[in-house]
Amino acid sequence: MIRIGIVGCNYGRLVHLPAFRLDPRCEVIALAGTDAARAAELAQAASIPLALGSWIELVEHPDVDAVTIAAPPSLQPAIAIRALELGKPVFAEKPMAADVAGAMAMAQKAATSGRATMVDFNFSAILAWRKARVLLDEGAIGRLRHVTVNWNVENYGTRMRIKNWKAMGEVGGGALGNFVSHSFHYLEWLCGPITGLSARLTGLPDEPAMETNAAVSMAFGSGASGSLAVSCASYLGSGHRLEFYGEDGTLTLINETPDYMRGFELRVARRPERALAPIEITDPLDRDFPADGRIAPVSRLAADFLDAILSGQSARPGFAEGYRVQTLLDTARRANNTRGWLDTGPEVMEKQA
Known part of the structure; x- marks a missing residue:
């Protein structure tokens, strides 16, 4: 035990x-x-x-x-x-x-x-996401061309103007640490290494120190490109949306609910299909925790x-994956400060370390 x-x-x-x-x-x-x-x-x-x-x-x-x-x-x-x-x-x-x-x-x-x-x-332990990875790995949409992530919510801290670590970028939080840390991990988990990026980080108009928004452009080692837009200051926001566009099809993971973990719908289409078809995913364990979608994953x-x-x-x-994400977060913050494009390939990070 x-x-x-x-x-x-x-x-x-x-x-x-x-x-x-x-x-x-x-x-x-x-x-x-x-x-x-x-x-x-x-x-x-x-x-x-x-x-x-x-x-x-x-x-x-x-x-x-x-x-x-x-x-x-x-x-x-x-x-x-x-x-x-x-x-x-x-x-x-x-x-x-x-x-x-x-x-x-x-x-x-x-x-x-x-x-x-x-x-x-x-996120990598949500069943719909795990199925999405299997489909991408199996070539369900062919070679990936580009991926877009839009994550628009209003979290409790922003709504109540709570200035804890989750709101403040200088202590490892803000939109970058609190939200984009997840995104950097799942994007590499789903799409492979991110080799370069640029970023823009902003806060509330009247509270700029509260970092609530991040916009990131990315290049992947596969040759695909990516864009990420995250906001935790979006009242009645559209939720969390991932769209993968390949040479032979499209796959989406979309959650329009306020629950961060529960509610994702997986859809896929392959040429010459004319519409995305849902793939039903059931999670019996999740039913045991109706009040909190985080527990099952x-x-x-x-x-x-x-x-x-x-x-x-x-x-x-x-911790190796956690360190990799931390290097991407650091690079995104430096890209924001310099208004430039920075390389982020694993070999570049190793040299900097």
């Missing part, structure tokens, strides 16, 4: 906890937060045996075998590195750090420790993480 400790009383408790509890190979035994009294209250309500007032206490507790982290990106490197030093596998949130240096330190420690690591890039990543721990194999997406 793998004994899990969770750092983070919000997303960690609301998503990591039920996701890991679905797997009988583990038991969540500890919860840590910055407020010891609140952590104790929440742990008791969730039937978690141990409540701790700091991440250090949790990571160093002898009964904790593996650690999950749901903390601001600036805090994750110290937590993850200490856990790995103690030989404890780590499941972290995205973005895995506030900057490239922190992400590199995490990735290097993961590589030398030999312990399983994972980053919660949960995270539970699949949790299962893969536990598989890696028990087998001694690496997990994906791991």
Whole structure:
């Protein structure tokens, strides 16, 4: 039985906890937060045996075998590195750090420790997305020509003008860290390496420090091009839309609901068909969590993480993938600042490291 400790009383408790509890190979035994009294209250309500007032206490507790982290990106490197030093596998949130240096330190420690690591890039664990990847890999639309992503929502933080890390680019958040980190991962997961990009980052007209919009142009190693437009300041926004255009057809993943994870419809057409045809995807696990569409996909990543721990194999997406995304985020911010086009091929990133 793998004994899990969770750092983070919000997303960690609301998503990591039920996701890991679905797997009988583990038991969540500890919860840590910055407020010891609140952590104790929440742990008791969730039937978690141990409540701790700091991440250090949790990571160093002898009964904790593996650690999950749901903390601001600036805090994750110290937590993850200490856990790995103690030989404890780590499941972290995205973005895995506030900057490239922190992400590199995490990735290097993961590589030398030999312990399983994972980053919660949960779109890749949605069943409709996994089917989309199979179709693209099988050549359902032929060679990819270009892909477009439009993601328009209004998140709670923007609506309430909450200036936490999720709103502020200088601490690893903003639209780039909070949203585009997901997009960079899933675009490379679906389409292969991004080899170059330009970016424009903006905020609210009256609160420019609150980074709410990102527009990115991309080139892929395959020769395909891509465009990405993300806004978390879109009241009644159109949702999350991905369109893949190939030489022989078109594939779309579209979610018009306010739920980030649930509601994606997969459609595909191949020449000479005249309309996109839906592909029905059912997720029986998702029905068990009607109030939160994040739990089912995270539970699949949790299962893969536990598989890696028990087998001694690496997990994906791991810290190597998280570091790659961090380099793309850094490059996008530099492209915004210089108003230029920057190379982002893996070989370029390796030379810069």
